[in-house]
Amino acid sequence: MTEIIENVEGAVPFIVLIVILFLLLKMAIKIFPEYERGVLFRLGRLVTVKGPGLVFIIPFIDKIERISLRIVVDNVPPQEVITRDNVTCKVNAVLYYRVTAPDKAVVNVEKFYDATSQFAQTTMRSVVGQADLDELLSEREKINKKIQEIVDEATDPWGIKATAVELRDVIIPETMQRAIARQAEAERNRRAVVIQAEGEKQAAVKISEAAEILSHQEGSLTLRTLRTISDMSNSESTTILFPVPMEMRRLLPNLDKIMEESMDYREKNKADQDIEQKKEKIKKDIEEQKIEDIEEMEKAKKMVEKQKKEPGENENKAGPKKGPKENADDEKNN
Numbered sequence: 001m002t003e004i005i006e007n008v009e010g011a012v013p014f015i016v017l018i019v020i021l022f023l024l025l026k027m028a029i030k031i032f033p034e035y036e037r038g039v040l041f042r043l044g045r046l047v048t049v050k051g052p053g054l055v056f057i058i059p060f061i062d063k064i065e066r067i068s069l070r071i072v073v074d075n076v077p078p079q080e081v082i083t084r085d086n087v088t089c090k091v092n093a094v095l096y097y098r099v100t101a102p103d104k105a106v107v108n109v110e111k112f113y114d115a116t117s118q119f120a121q122t123t124m125r126s127v128v129g130q131a132d133l134d135e136l137l138s139e140r141e142k143i144n145k146k147i148q149e150i151v152d153e154a155t156d157p158w159g160i161k162a163t164a165v166e167l168r169d170v171i172i173p174e175t176m177q178r179a180i181a182r183q184a185e186a187e188r189n190r191r192a193v194v195i196q197a198e199g200e201k202q203a204a205v206k207i208s209e210a211a212e213i214l215s216h217q218e219g220s221l222t223l224r225t226l227r228t229i230s231d232m233s234n235s236e237s238t239t240i241l242f243p244v245p246m247e248m249r250r251l252l253p254n255l256d257k258i259m260e261e262s263m264d265y266r267e268k269n270k271a272d273q274d275i276e277q278k279k280e281k282i283k284k285d286i287e288e289q290k291i292e293d294i295e296e297m298e299k300a301k302k303m304v305e306k307q308k309k310e311p312g313e314n315e316n317k318a319g320p321k322k323g324p325k326e327n328a329d330d331e332k333n334n
Contacts, residue, residue, distance in 0.1 A: 027059040037102045038064040049103050067102035071163060074117050078169070081128045083136060090171040091128050091136075095120045095151070101159030109158045116155055120165070123150050133172070137180075140167050 032038055032051030040047040040055075041063045050064065057064055078092040097116055099105045105112045127147050128136060136143065144165050152162040172180075 024059050028056050030055040030057060030064060032066070035068060035070050037067050037069060039067060039102050039106045040064050046103060046107060065102075065106050067099055067105060069099055069102070071096055071098045072113065074113075074120070076117065076120050076124060078171070079121060079125050079128075081125050083128065083133050084130055085132045087133045087172065087176060089133070089136070089173075090169070091124065091167060092169050093120070093124055093147070094166045094168055095162065096164040096166075097151075097155070097160055097162045099159055100161045104157065104159030112155075112158050112160060115158070116151070116160055116162075119154055120147070120151050120162075123147050123154075124165075124167075128167075133176070136167075136170055143167060 030038060030050070031054055034052045036051060038050040038055055040050050040057065042058070042061060047062075055064070074095040074097070076093040076095055078090045080088065081091050082088050095117065099112070109115050124147055127143055127150070131139075131143060144167055148162050148165040151165065155162060
């Protein structure tokens, strides 16, 4: 038993030495992935940048800082901003940056992540405050580029590269939203009027060119006039206007007088027709009256003949015929 204890006691220093060597080896060996680098300090002095892969350092003498080279996505919190045209709005953004020089990021600035984020916030307020609201809404890419350039230039001594800045949300008051909507509607109406005017202008140019071409071709204008009259005759309108070319008016200086005489002739002809119609009506009435008179005469003749027959029959029934003296006495009595 005593021998076992003595053997264990003899092995303790060896075990302790092995443990110490293992710890020292663990402290001396560092493994860096591809996206990380190690900034090595020896007794407080910057030595070099290590990695990627297996790196050996001297324990208790060397100190190493791990720095990631991947792109960092930083959400810039909403900022109250007053634009150049005195409109208050809230703006937030997203900042993309990465470390290009790990030694500068560790030596030249403390907590470079926070420093970069704070600088991006102040830069965003400054740049947005120099722009109008219309520029902020319509030229966002230009503002993003300007913020990115300023942040990149300022963080270059820190070993940081600002790759992109994106304005995410622009929150404006509700009253301003209604005003913008009215402005957009007015702009659309203006564009519609401009487009319509441009179309009318082009149509007028084409019509002028067509008129110029027709003026140099004999018979083309007359053909066009006849085609127009044909198209007009197909409509449901009861009134048709016949256009008279200016050339014809120049050839007929007394066209108005002729048209007036033609109208007078038509009116006179219409009056004559009315008179003829009245004459025909009178003749027809006279003929009808003659027919009625003839019928009346025939009826009267028949009645006379009938009356001539009736007296003979009455005399036979009444007795002998009275003489003139008796007839006179009867009339006197009556």
